[in-house]
Amino acid sequence: MFVAVAGMNLGLAEDLDIGGKRVARGSRADFDLPVAASSDPATSIPVTVFHGAEPGPRILISAGIHGAEYVPVLAVQRLLSQIDAARLKGTVIIARVAHLSSFLRATVYYNPHDHKNLARVFPGSASGTQSERIAYVFTNELLKNADALIDLHGGDATESLHPFVGVYGGELAAKQYPLAKRIGLALGIPTLVRYRMDTKAQVDGNGRSPNRQAVADGKATVLVEVGDRGRRDPKDVEMLTSGLVNVLRVLHMLPEAGKPEPVPDVRWIAETASVASTKTGIFYPLKEAGMDVRKGELAGYVTDLLGKTIEELRAPADGVILYMPYAPPLNEGPSSPLVVGIPSKPE
Numbered sequence: 001m002f003v004a005v006a007g008m009n010l011g012l013a014e015d016l017d018i019g020g021k022r023v024a025r026g027s028r029a030d031f032d033l034p035v036a037a038s039s040d041p042a043t044s045i046p047v048t049v050f051h052g053a054e055p056g057p058r059i060l061i062s063a064g065i066h067g068a069e070y071v072p073v074l075a076v077q078r079l080l081s082q083i084d085a086a087r088l089k090g091t092v093i094i095a096r097v098a099h100l101s102s103f104l105r106a107t108v109y110y111n112p113h114d115h116k117n118l119a120r121v122f123p124g125s126a127s128g129t130q131s132e133r134i135a136y137v138f139t140n141e142l143l144k145n146a147d148a149l150i151d152l153h154g155g156d157a158t159e160s161l162h163p164f165v166g167v168y169g170g171e172l173a174a175k176q177y178p179l180a181k182r183i184g185l186a187l188g189i190p191t192l193v194r195y196r197m198d199t200k201a202q203v204d205g206n207g208r209s210p211n212r213q214a215v216a217d218g219k220a221t222v223l224v225e226v227g228d229r230g231r232r233d234p235k236d237v238e239m240l241t242s243g244l245v246n247v248l249r250v251l252h253m254l255p256e257a258g259k260p261e262p263v264p265d266v267r268w269i270a271e272t273a274s275v276a277s278t279k280t281g282i283f284y285p286l287k288e289a290g291m292d293v294r295k296g297e298l299a300g301y302v303t304d305l306l307g308k309t310i311e312e313l314r315a316p317a318d319g320v321i322l323y324m325p326y327a328p329p330l331n332e333g334p335s336s337p338l339v340v341g342i343p344s345k346p347e
């Protein structure tokens, strides 16, 4: 919160310092935030900061944590021309391509150097491998300067995905939940998943994502998933760009008023159920994300390399498929689950 005190100097003290780069109030800066070399090569996070003329909410928007999820990267590029720091209230920090080496090499899920999933190594380490160093810089230079994180993802090249927003609540995020919910609804994406973070074990998960790190650091936290099977559908890019602009309007950061909230016809999901293949082979989908399924319904099957069926993937609950495998290669284990959202009452 910003509290103006009579007679206080509102000059330099209000500049923002990110990785040694100073950004004055009312100005925009585009720069590459360095991630130093260690056991593997150096990289950087391309960042744009709009440090508004007036104080207000500080929002971090990140795209490209997973390098082959393209709609968010294209949407934030379009968002850049729609914010004017001189007329902005608050601060918008945009990690335009958070995982640059993965993006440029078009690797799915994993860093091309250390083969780790950037979304499982937070808060990272200054002396770790490249994924860990990116996470460290992200946490300590970007997330640190924000009140809220909007982390943008989509269906990777191997995934069928139905667009949805995830807002983080539960005991460990109770104070931040109202802001997260406000942001989530303002995005205008009609499927909204409410994640509960009640224990540290949940925050740590199977390796921390940037979202769980944001919860641990007391930030309002929103996950956005838009874009199907590594595609770049212009309608998806437009939906995400206009949703992000509406967030800034609803938070009164832009001069224009936002659309009324809550957005009508939102499908709320308070619980998800997932199942993953226990076999490696060739996947044949029979359903796709966005379809309603009944518990036990066959959503796809896995064959061996000769074509013999060795596994059936069945819906673990009644609900809507949020995402599921799509590509023929499927590995056993939790990296490519079938996830069903179970509809609930609005919260």
Ligand SMILES: [Zn+2]
Binding pocket: 065, 066, 069, 153, 154
């Ligand atoms: Zn992702």
